Amino acid sequence: MRTLLLSASFLVLAGVSGASAHATFEVKEAAAGSTYKAVLRVPHGCDGQATLKVRVSIPDGVYNVKPMPKAGWTLETVTGAYAKPFENHGTTVTEGVREIVWTGELADAHYDEFVFRGSLGKDLAADSMLYVPVVQECANGAERWIQVPAEGQKDSDLDYPAPGIRIAPAKAGH
Amino acid sequence: MTLPPPPRPSLRILLRLALLLVCLACGDDRALAHAALLETTPADGAALAAAPAAATFRFNEPVSVAAVGLVGPDGATVDLAARTDGPLVTVPLPALPAGGFALTVRVVSEDGHPVASTLVFTVGPVDAAAAPPVAAVTDDPARAAAAWLARFALAAGLLIGVGGAVVAVLADPAAPPAGLMVRRLPSLGAMAAVAAVGLTGADALGLPLAALVGPAMARTWAAGAATSALPAAILALLAAAGALLALAAPSPVRRPLAVAALAATAAAFAASGHAATAEPRWLARGTVAAHAGLAALWLGALPALHRSLGDAAAPAGRRLLAAFAVAGPAGVGALATAGVTLAVLQGAVTAEALVGTAYGQVLLVKLAVVAGLLGLAAVNRWRFADAAGRDPAARVGLRRLVAVEIALAVLVLAVLSGWRFTPPPRALAAAPVTATLADPTLPATEAAAATVAVAPGRAGPVALALVLPPTPDGAPPLEVAVLLAQPEAGIAAIRRPAVRDGDRWRVPDLVLPVAGRWTVEVRVLVTAFEERRLAGAFTLR
Numbered sequence: 175m176r177t178l179l180l181s182a183s184f185l186v187l188a189g190v191s192g193a194s195a196h197a198t199f200e201v202k203e204a205a206a207g208s209t210y211k212a213v214l215r216v217p218h219g220c221d222g223q224a225t226l227k228v229r230v231s232i233p234d235g236v237y238n239v240k241p242m243p244k245a246g247w248t249l250e251t252v253t254g255a256y257a258k259p260f261e262n263h264g265t266t267v268t269e270g271v272r273e274i275v276w277t278g279e280l281a282d283a284h285y286d287e288f289v290f291r292g293s294l295g296k297d298l299a300a301d302s303m304l305y306v307p308v309v310q311e312c313a314n315g316a317e318r319w320i321q322v323p324a325e326g327q328k329d330s331d332l333d334y335p336a337p338g339i340r341i342a343p344a345k346a347g348h
Numbered sequence: 349m350t351l352p353p354p355p356r357p358s359l360r361i362l363l364r365l366a367l368l369l370v371c372l373a374c375g376d377d378r379a380l381a382h383a384a385l386l387e388t389t390p391a392d393g394a395a396l397a398a399a400p401a402a403a404t405f406r407f408n409e410p411v412s413v414a415a416v417g418l419v420g421p422d423g424a425t426v427d428l429a430a431r432t433d434g435p436l437v438t439v440p441l442p443a444l445p446a447g448g449f450a451l452t453v454r455v456v457s458e459d460g461h462p463v464a465s466t467l468v469f470t471v472g473p474v475d476a477a478a479a480p481p482v483a484a485v486t487d488d489p490a491r492a493a494a495a496w497l498a499r500f501a502l503a504a505g506l507l508i509g510v511g512g513a514v515v516a517v518l519a520d521p522a523a524p525p526a527g528l529m530v531r532r533l534p535s536l537g538a539m540a541a542v543a544a545v546g547l548t549g550a551d552a553l554g555l556p557l558a559a560l561v562g563p564a565m566a567r568t569w570a571a572g573a574a575t576s577a578l579p580a581a582i583l584a585l586l587a588a589a590g591a592l593l594a595l596a597a598p599s600p601v602r603r604p605l606a607v608a609a610l611a612a613t614a615a616a617f618a619a620s621g622h623a624a625t626a627e628p629r630w631l632a633r634g635t636v637a638a639h640a641g642l643a644a645l646w647l648g649a650l651p652a653l654h655r656s657l658g659d660a661a662a663p664a665g666r667r668l669l670a671a672f673a674v675a676g677p678a679g680v681g682a683l684a685t686a687g688v689t690l691a692v693l694q695g696a697v698t699a700e701a702l703v704g705t706a707y708g709q710v711l712l713v714k715l716a717v718v719a720g721l722l723g724l725a726a727v728n729r730w731r732f733a734d735a736a737g738r739d740p741a742a743r744v745g746l747r748r749l750v751a752v753e754i755a756l757a758v759l760v761l762a763v764l765s766g767w768r769f770t771p772p773p774r775a776l777a778a779a780p781v782t783a784t785l786a787d788p789t790l791p792a793t794e795a796a797a798a799t800v801a802v803a804p805g806r807a808g809p810v811a812l813a814l815v816l817p818p819t820p821d822g823a824p825p826l827e828v829a830v831l832l833a834q835p836e837a838g839i840a841a842i843r844r845p846a847v848r849d850g851d852r853w854r855v856p857d858l859v860l861p862v863a864g865r866w867t868v869e870v871r872v873l874v875t876a877f878e879e880r881r882l883a884g885a886f887t888l889r
Contacts, residue, residue: 307877
């Protein structure tokens with residue numbers, strides 16, 4: 175049921191972001207307290223250069239992050255303490271993955287997806303946006319998808335918006 | 349004796365019209381320049397973690413330091429010493445405790461104008477409520493009035509007084525002593541020049557008028573003597589002495605003394621004042637000297653003319669009148685040429701600079717009065733000069749108009765003494781524009797704001813310097829980029845990386861092609877994943 179719901183929301187949102195050349199998530203909405211499978215879509219390199227590294231910073235409010243290994247890419251994670259501990263089925267989780275680094279090569283002419291999974295905290299406010307800063311590093315520099323809109327701004331006002339997901343209200347009974 | 353026949357009327361009208369038009373753009377310069385402060389280290393308003401060992405002030409032109417005072421958190425002022433290297437002033441600081449400080453540097457630029465600049469900074473953790481002390485700005489109206497009066501008296505004493513003596517002697521070395529005005533004015537000018545030294549000192553130190561004679565007297569006069577007011581005063585004294593000696597001396601040495609007095613007058617004006625320090629320096633100084641020398645001859649001829657017209661029997665009067673009629677147009681032409689050159693050097697040739705700056709407004713008023721003076725001179729020449737040699741009635745009429753001309757000349761000097769208080773447009777143009785940049789996502793606090801300074805504050809190649817707020821962990825930003833745009837003019841963002849330079853970030857090789865309002869956005873990469881954006885706007889002249 176959830177898959178159906180997410181798929182539906184994806185279809186709705188796909189039209190909006192389909193033409194975008196920004197780094198985005200395939201699924202743009204998830205409920206607080208749910209497990210979210212992030213599919214990060216990397217549409218191009220840095221000014222024509224191949225991407226050599228994809229770095230994802232795990233924002234506060236997300237825990238139990240597990241990246242999916244990727245053929246041809248080395249996978250590393252950086253762990254650290256969470257800003258706030260999470261209660262996960264009776265256990266308290268205080269630290270975990272804070273950054274994921276895939277190292278490999280993605281030509282500018284090619285497209286690829288980078289996948290990880292994580293739990294969204296129950297405290298995340300409904301209808302708020304959760305932004306996940308992503309940096310593509312190339313030989314000649316970096317594309318930093320890290321901009322977060324200020325009050326009154328939209329993603330479209332930004333040159334390098336961070337990919338984000340809208341938090342749907344937590345479902346009762348989970 | 350008969351006068352040479354004047355040119356045909358149509359030619360004369362054209363000639364005078366051309367002169368008037370040329371003179372509408374001319375300028376004289378006895379004002380003192382204002383050095384513009386370009387930047388300081390630490391930056392003004394900086395919140396420093398540790399006490400700095402020294403502070404620096406960078407100006408747009410070489411300066412000499414008159415006084416440095418540091419006001420600490422306890423409110424007490426400590427006098428400090430400073431090193432000067434051209435336009436850069438370095439103040440070694442004593443060990444400072446935590447708290448707010450106001451460091452005031454009083455400098456005098458080469459042309460003699462004092463400028464006081466205050467740099468406010470805090471050291472260590474400072475309670476937000478405990479604002480840094482602000483140094484008192486002493487702006488004394490009595491001192492300002494005295495400064496204007498001294499300048500006016502100096503100009504009148506040298507140009508009308510010394511000029512009058514020079515003209516009287518040159519016109520007729522055997523003539524009896526000149527009129528009372530010509531005998532008294534040089535001394536007045538000399539006294540004014542001496543007073544100007546003390547007034548410049550008081551101005552430089554920010555002291556009231558009373559400091560010229562009070563307990564601070566030695567310090568005040570020493571500060572004034574360290575400026576270009578001293579050589580100007582010495583030359584003015586020499587000019588006055590030369591003029592008075594020329595009037596009193598035996599005939600053979602009168603002319604050489606008069607010429608020397610004229611040269612000293614020209615040099616006195618070229619020794620100080622902001623026109624004399626415009627670039628190129630040699631041209632500016634030479635032009636000021638020429639302008640002042642010619643003005644002295646013109647204005648000096650008026651009292652001599654007035655006096656000679658009162659004495660029907662004096663052959664010297666007719667000779668003077670004839671000489672004035674012949675040399676006048678050429679002299680005024682040369683005077684106007686020098687004036688235009690100075691106006692160009694001072695940057696006062698655009699309509700905006702003329703109307704929009706106090707300096708330009710003084711120039712316009714001066715030109716209006718000068719135009720009246722020239723018009724009157726033209727009327728004199730047309731209506732009376734031919735007849736005045738013979739007709740007593742015409743002589744009386746001419747004499748009356750010459751008296752009006754003298755009054756107008758005095759008015760011109762009174763007006764141009766107002767330049768004492770107005771920086772020339774070139775100094776204003778060199779001054780930087782600054783803006784505060786705020787992060788819209790953070791509450792508006794001083795600590796979160798950045799400042800941007802663009803120097804010079806006009807369109808063209810500029811140096812852009814940024815002072816960023818401290819990062820939470822004190823680590824320097826990874827990257828800083830500046831985006832400049834003029835959305836109203838359709839200029840999309842010009843993106844330039846900034847380079848770190850001490851406590852500042854600079855954008856090299858930046859050209860902002862048009863004047864007007866520029867929006868500026870600074871993107872600070874705090875960590876690999878965190879960017880801070882600060883936005884604001886500034887207006888280029």
